[in-house]
Amino acid sequence: MSNTDFSSQNGAGGPPYANGPSQNPVALQPPGPGYMAHQTPYNPMQAKGPMPPGPGLYNSGPYQPIPPVSSNQALPGQPMLKRPPMGPQHSMTPPQSASPNPGSRIPPAHATPPPVSANNYQHAPAWQYGGTPPMGAPPSMGAPPPMAMPPLRPVGNHMTSSPSLATPQASSAEYRATPPVFHNAMQPLGPPTSLQGYTQQGHMPTPGNGAQVPNSFDHLEMGPKMAGPLPPQQPGPPTRHMGLSYPSLPPGYQNTSAPPNAATMQHPVQPSTQPYSHPPPYQQLSAGPAQLSPSLSGLSLQSQTPEALRVVNLLQERNLLPLGPVTPPTPCLPQDLQKINCHPEVFRSTLTSIPQTQSLLNKAKLPLGLLLHPFKDLSQLPVVTSSTIVRCRSCRTYINPFVTFLDQRRWKCNLCYRVNDVPEEFMYNPVSRSYGEPHKRPEVQNATLEFIAPSEYMLRPPQPAVYLIVLDVSHNAVETGYLDVVCQSLLENINALPGDSRTKIGFITFDSTIHFYNLQEGLSQPQMLIVSDIEDIFLPTPDSLLVNLNECKELVQDLLRSLPQMFGKTMETQCALGPALQAAFKLLSATGGRVSVFQTQLPSLGVGALKSREDPNQRASAKDIQHLSPATDFYKKLALDCSGQQVAVDLFLLSSQYCDLASLGCISRYSAGSVYYYPSYHQQHNPAGVECFQKDLKRYLTRKIGFEAVMRIRCSKGLSIHTFHGNFFVRSTDLLSLPNVNPDAGFAVQMSIEENLVDMQSVSFQAALLYTSSKGERRIRVHTMCLPVVNSLSDIFAGADVQAITCLLASMAVDRSVTASLSDARDAMTNASIDSLTSFRTSVLTIQQPGLLAPACLRLFPLYILALLKQKAFRTGTSTRLDDRVFAMCQLKYQPLAYVMLMIHPALYRVDDLTDEGALNVSERTIPQPRVQQLSVEKLSRDGAFLMDAGSVIYLWIGRNCNPNFLTQVLGLPNYAAVPLNMNMLPELDTAESQRTRAFVGWLREQRPFFPILHVIRDESPLKASFLQNMIEDRTESALSYYEFLLHIQQQVSK
């Protein structure tokens, strides 16, 4: 790669990045000249250079209204759901979980020492970059003097310890609580206040098949509202005092549930060390420095520079990686508030300190956005059953730990600041079984929880779990042998499919024609029905193609056993995928559900037929990559139709040749499905691929699933959300339509600051996911995150989350590659690192030093950017198949942060000398924890063995002079020469070394929902090149080394 790749293009001429295709996938019509005019002036995916006037770095400007779209828009005249009649509450079922639940308290973050030593400078003997002149004599690399930093504003910085990378997060213990199921056992006082308007006495509608599919769940998530005008209310101006102290209770209430120690009521700062059964007295969480005592505020003023802002000269400090995983920064909030905050694995912001104004954000030149993993599998999740779900009457925010109780009867919304009444039944706390403690309700104690939704949250009876399997049975498909694996896996897992007695299933196979299967109860065997008119697809026997799984299980099993043989000798090579998908849509449109499509080649017949667009000679092109956007809009349009009928399509692509994933992937992207890709899949030739497919399929078939879902993300007044990333359809400005939601899907959004946040100490974000469980329950999962607001650049930098920033930039760069060009995207990523480091140098550092200076919290930023430039999705000059590239782009957009980071920057470990020192203990297994090594060949030593975890693939590299003990005890091989060229598993040997190594690899695999293949590599292995391509710090023929990249950035920063 030449340096010109980095200079001067600057994305000029490309459309503003924001409002990329995912924001409104259907509003792609050229919006007219005025459209761009008020779009963002600057964005990271675009230009380096002078800032055009206007509010927005990373800002998309006002949200674009979405024009009406075909069938998946709400019908204009669709009536709002009527709220049910109000009336006295029926008595509720007795509490299931009567005992207080000690586990539901969140333990404080572990006070482990920072993983990074303060000063890691080494003399870098291995700093060998051919021809690169050594940098001038390194100055003393002691921590910079404190006066190098402007004094920090005491933003809730009540601890002198680092707020950033060095501070480990609270462990996942947060979710270890036993899930309490809260029923309202008691209505202590008279009828509930009718003001709320959404008390309900209804019952769940009788589950049915949902013949009529409503087209908009928008107002459902909005929830029932007062029909009439709201009673007069002060709009609740933003307050400087988010944390009002709780007023003393009227005597009568105190008697209801006397605090264990009445005296402590006056001293709310008492540490809460008492067991849960005797909860500590209420203490209103304070949300800002205003609440700190003067002595505490003073402390932070005197404190040293936080670790996050320690100045690092990247050109000199060689080893920047922490010993273990990179931990996200801890928001600088009062401890009580932070302890209860949403877990960063679920909800994370690129900046853990939110700038007060957009202009301040612009100065920092860092992207502002959120990363979510909303449906993540949680070992424990508080579930609340309550007839009243308490929400802000103005903005519909769910009550959460960050609201303010003005007194016992009123709470102030932390998003819009409206003052709301506390409903009568909320006064009863099912945990302590006491009255008058609304602040102790689980809703106010958990930043993540789930509600069982009452009937107001339904437009139709909750749909049953419906699964439709669509299988390519052309000659090419059958030849790969995939059909056996799918049928076998379905047979094995048929009882583990999520669902209940209503679960339905159906099958379609296709080659040049479409085959349906009548599985109606009473038939002696499945009946195949062939539709050869693929131009006008119809359902031959609409009522018997989708059958109740429990009632027809034997026929289904019959079919699965016979399918692989039925097509064993087929010579049909054509493949009518488009018509098969149309058939699937027709079959599921009455109910909604999940379509799983297995496809092995380029579709060749009927609508949606595609032609190969890849020129293999261009795979290594350093020029721009063509054909990243779809060849036809057929798949997107069909996906939008599916979305409108609550149907999601998951695509399994098993192929040995080009399949145009850029076109086919649209069917999943816009219907909120998933894409799985198995290149070079073949039963005989690729056994590792088969194992991977089997494991993935098992997870896919048995993982949790939510149907007919919508997700809305709300944020505090003044902030605005735009440009969503992930697989979904944006139904209205902020409502994502998710016909299916799965626990492995991640999402990202970009944000801008529309109004100054000067009166606020903190802001909050809330993601609410409304879905139908596979058991037919309507549920709402709510995550709320609170972050401090700051007014200085140094505070913004101190709270920067380098991994979240990298992942958000990666998503933005994918859009940029498609809408503009790959080189634009690459320039933009490079510029993002240049711009932020320039800003740090010019606006935060007061004493200039030579070198390339970064705050410690961003020390990995240039490395991650370089890694992105070398990632399959964005690399140039290295042979990359188009489908491989497009798949990597898909993964960057919809995988949760943890897996994306492994794709970008794999973890390298030395494993020939694993010990139990510092090992983890997981369910009585000892898991060694070797330290993470830099991704450079110089770290590999020939007498060792190294394991590289790249997310979906794990390499085990064996050095030529590898310790013979490792070869015999772990690999079971006599010597190096005996290592096979294609080795994909570790033998189960009864040695300590084997057990340790397998425990480590097994543990790595458990950390993710897909199954990474293991490749044992030696010098002669064909996959050695792939392994070496992940050595990001090294130079290749087509790409800079890390050191050269730093020099390039330094040049630009110093300009």
Ligand SMILES: [Zn+2]
């Ligand atoms: Zn509100």
